[in-house]
Amino acid sequence: MIQVAATHRLSIDCEGDIIAVRRRVRDIAELRKFDSFATAAITTASSELARNALVHGGKGVALIEEVTDGSRLGIRIVFEDEGPGIEDIPRVLAGGYTTARSMGLGLSGSKRLVDEFALESTPGSGTKVTVTKWRRF
Amino acid sequence: MSAHSQIPILRIGSTLLVSIQIDLHDAVAEAFQADVLSAIEQRGTTGLVVDISGLDMVDTYVARILAETGRMAKLMGTSTVLVGMRPEVAATLVRMGYGLEGVRTALDLDDGLALLGHVIARR
Numbered sequence: 131m132i133q134v135a136a137t138h139r140l141s142i143d144c145e146g147d148i149i150a151v152r153r154r155v156r157d158i159a160e161l162r163k164f165d166s167f168a169t170a171a172i173t174t175a176s177s178e179l180a181r182n183a184l185v186h187g188g189k190g191v192a193l194i195e196e197v198t199d200g201s202r203l204g205i206r207i208v209f210e211d212e213g214p215g216i217e218d219i220p221r222v223l224a225g226g227y228t229t230a231r232s233m234g235l236g237l238s239g240s241k242r243l244v245d246e247f248a249l250e251s252t253p254g255s256g257t258k259v260t261v262t263k264w265r266r267f
Numbered sequence: 268m269s270a271h272s273q274i275p276i277l278r279i280g281s282t283l284l285v286s287i288q289i290d291l292h293d294a295v296a297e298a299f300q301a302d303v304l305s306a307i308e309q310r311g312t313t314g315l316v317v318d319i320s321g322l323d324m325v326d327t328y329v330a331r332i333l334a335e336t337g338r339m340a341k342l343m344g345t346s347t348v349l350v351g352m353r354p355e356v357a358a359t360l361v362r363m364g365y366g367l368e369g370v371r372t373a374l375d376l377d378d379g380l381a382l383l384g385h386v387i388a389r390r
């Protein structure tokens with residue numbers, strides 16, 4: 131069972147908030163002694179998902195949780211927005227697809243950077259992406 | 268020398284050297300690209316070295332800005348080398364499926380300047 135040890139809620143309303151989210155994630159990962167590769171991975175995924183919430187969702191929130199499953203320590207982050215949602219989830223997860231003339235590697239790339247990835251989206255009502263990175267011992 | 272981006276641009280002969288130490292976001296990125304292009308235009312510039320050893324994270328947004336800057340410089344006759352990428356940044360970018368194809372890279376400033384010398388001599 132997963133227990134939440136601490137929770138940080140950050141809103142994503144402008145570009146500066148994307149930087150604030152990824153800095154907070156980096157600081158937590160460093161404080162919790164994640165190695166530099168795991169820290170870069172979760173920080174980069176956070177930056178991608180926060181940018182998606184802002185650019186594609188209009189605005190959103192990031193809920194950063196310090197979690198443990200009894201034996202491991204992890205960081206779980208939920209990115210949520212009430213934007214237009216995603217019609218074709220398999221297509222955006224395959225990578226290389228974008229509606230913003232950017233690279234289309236944010237979702238597919240983030241998925242590869244974390245240990246657990248869940249994307250829920252309802253066209254017309256919003257998107258929720260949950261990622262977890264566990265610390266390796 | 269920098270007009271508005273807060274990222275200093277140094278010149279060594281015909282080579283420009285920029286070291287990115289701050290988080291790039293839309294406003295900074297555009298100003299940075301404008302500053303670099305203006306500096307290239309000023310005097311016979313042939314090479315540009317971009318040092319990213321100060322960046323602990325390069326997401327696809329930042330990667331795109333870096334790749335774009337190299338392409339812009341190229342259109343003005345300047346060759347670009349990206350130096351100082353940290354190991355965890357290289358690993359993260361490749362895992363995301365973006366190897367910065369089309370961007371010349373070198374381990375550090377010394378190697379970057381040497382590579383630039385070869386590239387410019389060959390063209």
Ligand SMILES: Nc1ncnc2c1ncn2[C@@H]1O[C@H](COP(=O)(O)OP(=O)(O)O)[C@@H](O)[C@H]1O
Pocket residue numbers: 178182183186187211213214215216222225227228229230231232233234235236237238257
């Ligand atoms: N939070 C979101 N709300 C609505 N659409 C989204 C969201 N996140 C991603 N998308 C859609 O998925 C596509 C791919 O996203 P991503 O892989 O991050 O690439 P990019 O952001 O470069 O387009 C986006 O272009 C957009 O159409």
Ligand SMILES: [Mg+2]
Pocket residue numbers: 178181182235236237
């Ligand atoms: Mg994206």
